[in-house]
Amino acid sequence: MPEGHTIHRAAREHDKIFSGHCLSVTSPQGRFANGAARLDGQKCTGVEAIGKHLIYRFEDGSLLHIHLGLFGRIRKHKLPLRPARGAVRVRMVSAMDAIDISGPTICETLDEPGLLSLKQRIGPDVLRVDADPSRAYQKISKSRRAIGHLIMDQSVMAGIGNIYRTEILWRQRVHPLTRGRDLDGATLERIWLDARNLLEIGVKRNAIITVESEKRSKGRYRENTNIFGKAVCPSCDGAVSKLEISGRRVYLCGNCQVLAGAN
DNA sequence: AGAGTTGTTCAAGC
DNA sequence: AGCTTGAACAACTC
CATH class of the missing domain: 1.10.8.50 (Helicase, Ruva Protein; domain 3)
Incomplete structure (x- = not known):
């Protein structure tokens, strides 16, 4: 599904709806959501796109790194939520909004050095104002x-x-x-x-x-x-x-x- | 049902 | 070293 526009659109939307809110972060299908439990209940402090990568920041400094690959999808849902349909790897829920992420090829928590090395191996992003x-x-x-x-x-x-x-x-x-x-x-x-x-x-x-x-x-x-x-x-x-x-x-x-x- | 797909990485070989 | 190829993985559509 995603080219860069999909990811940047998601980042802008999710930053708007999630920043400053505590999220329930769960992994209905377990597999893949490395470290998701540690994010559960934390406040989201921002969402950012770097090329086709998505980064969610949390108040303790944890980062959730998502790459959708060829088949991954993000679906937004209305509350109240129904059980996850299909192979949902991560579900994030605030008081108002919820998203399900299915099929990502990358779904992991990251530290700052990890984010830095990600940024270094990616070329300038046509959608970022800081791109060179x-x-x-x-x-x-x-x-x-x-x-x-x-x-x-x-x-x-x-x-x-x-x-x-x-x-x-x-x-x-x-x-x-x-x-x-x-x-x-x-x-x-x-x-x-x-x-x-x-x-x-x-x-x-x-x-x-x-x-x-x-x-x-x-x-x-x-x-x-x-x-x-x-x-x-x-x-x-x-x-x-x-x-x-x-x-x-x-x-x-x-x-x-x-x-x-x-x- | 089977092929096709808005992606990426890795390994091996030239 | 740089380039190419192939495999692996993922979830859904028609």
């Missing part, structure tokens, strides 16, 4: 690997997942197989800014929306993309082709996206 994109630009311009790989590599820059990768490169007319070192600084900056722009829209809308003029459909959240999962390029009407990069599918338009520096 030049760290990403430097890595990319030294690499001969495909830009389609690099922008989704969380140690290069954090937040982009498989759908945004396709959409950003199409919007910026960059061929996903272009080597990092063959892209100029201006292009890298366009990629960064577009990523931030799109993910921020994702946070607000709770959906991946990458098309320019979207009619605000009432009711349901709906994903709306240009070429991800599409057969025809909306810009030139040419056929969309498919590639695999970093083991995941990438869509591209061979007319619109230029392979720079091929030689």
Whole structure:
């Protein structure tokens, strides 16, 4: 489920509803919720997203570290609560609100040094105001690997997942197989800014929306993309082709996206 | 029912 | 060293 926007949206929402409140923290399915018992009954002091990682802080200094992986989900519930449905690993309940977390690949308590090492191995996060994109630009311009790989590599820059990768490169007319070192600084900056722009829209809308003029459909959240999962390029009407990069599918338009520096 | 998936890490081999 | 590949894991949808 999650690209970076999902996690940042959750962090903002959970910070609002949980900060300053005592939480009941339980682990209905036991497995995985390493250290959860120690958090039970404590006051939450803040929630933060770092790339696709979520950090909940508690008053005794404990940190709960969550990564949803490919299948993890967070569901918000109304009180009174019903018993957890499905494989819920952690449930957090305040006087007003509750969430269930299912399927995380990481669910553990962390100390400050652990958080520091997490922050150090993650690249600048496009959704964080304290991000330093030049760290990403430097890595990319030294690499001969495909830009389609690099922008989704969380140690290069954090937040982009498989759908945004396709959409950003199409919007910026960059061929996903272009080597990092063959892209100029201006292009890298366009990629960064577009990523931030799109993910921020994702946070607000709770959906991946990458098309320019979207009619605000009432009711349901709906994903709306240009070429991800599409057969025809909306810009030139040419056929969309498919590639695999970093083991995941990438869509591209061979007319619109230029392979720079091929030689 | 079985394949597919908005992710990541690790190990082994080149 | 850097890059690639494959496996493992997770929970749900169609």
